[in-house]
Amino acid sequence: MTDExxxxxxxxxxxxxxxxxxxxxxLEVRARQIVVVLGPNGAGKTTLLKGLYGLIEEREGSVMLGEHDISDNGPRRNMAAGIGYVPQGGTVFPDLTVEENLKLCSRGIGSPSEAYDQMYEIFPSLKRRRKQRARVLSGGEKQMLAIGMGLMPEPKLLLVDEPSIGLSPALADQVFQTLTTVNATVGTAIVIVEQAVDRALEAAGYAYVMRAGQIVYGGTPGSVDVDAISSRAVPNREASTQGTPERAQEA
Ligand SMILES: Nc1ncnc2c1ncn2[C@@H]1O[C@H](COP(=O)(O)OP(=O)(O)OP(=O)(O)O)[C@@H](O)[C@H]1O
Ligand SMILES: [Mg+2]
Incomplete structure (x- = not known):
């Protein structure tokens, strides 16, 4: 059955x-789906996520979350509506402990201690370090914490900006594995914007390619021509699909 x-x-x-x-x-994202938006430096990936989340007010067009028109929402209302956002570089507060960082994102949650337990189940390395300041975490652990902070309010949809940036291949793999696990176990739909094409396509149920501020292709991960993403060609193996991207399919 296709998710809504x-x-x-x-x-x-x-x-x-x-x-x-x-x-x-x-573009569209189905419930419980992982969608990636690929594109080179400066393509507009971060700006797209910030626009979606309401961090940039200069925007036009329509954004619907289920039946709700969230086109004019700011970040606070979007968070309340069920969207989580993990900024590029995985921003954490270095002088606060791991648990204090999570706590900052727990406003409005009935039982933060249950939410901590769930986060520590997803991110065991954070449990070991929960009383330590975030500044002592490794790059991968900081990224995990940033994702944990985005997940604390139990969003239906998590927007993640370049989770693998600055990480070793092994740590980047771990981060993607974690996102895949969260998607599979909690059911959170996830939009990942990335330059790390292979890893992102492996995790995704649907992929868009962005260039110079526009979506130039949308299709199943297997249909994306990886080599063409940073070149001028339209990145579809079979045919040009310039114009409106096709509807996202079931993963
Ligand atoms: N605050 C800003 N003010 C003006 N222009 C900006 C601002 N932030 C980004 N831009 C410009 O918008 C364009 C898209 O930038 P954006 O950061 O969205 O790209 P990106 O795809 O996320 O790139 P990267 O992969 O390097 O993170 C770039 O030309 C950039 O210079
Ligand atoms: Mg960016």
């Missing part, structure tokens, strides 16, 4: 000081 559409983005444009850097992006 959870996030529907239609013709979203996002600008800085009047200059559009994301133009007419349409």
């Amino acid at each position: 559409v959870l996030l529907q983005v239609s013709e979203l444009s996002v600008a800085y000081a009047g200059k559009k850097v994301v133009t007419n992006v349409s």
Whole structure:
């Protein structure tokens, strides 16, 4: 059975000081699906996520979360509506302990201690370090903590910006494995924007390719022409699909 559409983005444009850097992006994410948005440096991946989450107000177009129109929501309302956001570089508060970092994201949660337990189950290395300041964590542990912070409010949809950036291949694998596990066990739908193409495609149920602020391809992970992503060609193995991306399929 195909899961229902959870996030529907239609013709979203996002600008800085009047200059559009994301133009007419349409995409969809189904419940419990992992969707990746691939693209080179400067393609507009971060701007897309920030626009979606309401961190940039200069935007047009429509964003629906289920039946709710969230096009004009700021981050606080989006968080309350069930969206989590993990910024590029996995921002954590270095002078707070692991648990204090998680606690900061627990507002509105009935029972934070249960939520901590769930996080420590997903991220065992954080449990061992829960009383330590975040500044002593390794790069991979910091990224895990940042993802944990995004998951604390139990979002239906988690937006993750380049989770593998700055990590060794082994740690990047671990981070992706964790995201896949969260998706499979908790059922959280996840949008990952990435440059690490192979890893991202392996995790994804559906993939979009972004270039110069636009989605230039949408298809199953196997249909993406990996070699063409940073070149000028349209990155589909079989045929050009310029224009509106096709509807996301079941994973
Ligand atoms: N705060 C800002 N003000 C003005 N322009 C910006 C701002 N942030 C990003 N840009 C520009 O918007 C474009 C897209 O940037 P963005 O950070 O979204 O790309 P990206 O795909 O996330 O790249 P990367 O893979 O390097 O993180 C770039 O040309 C960038 O210079
Ligand atoms: Mg970015």
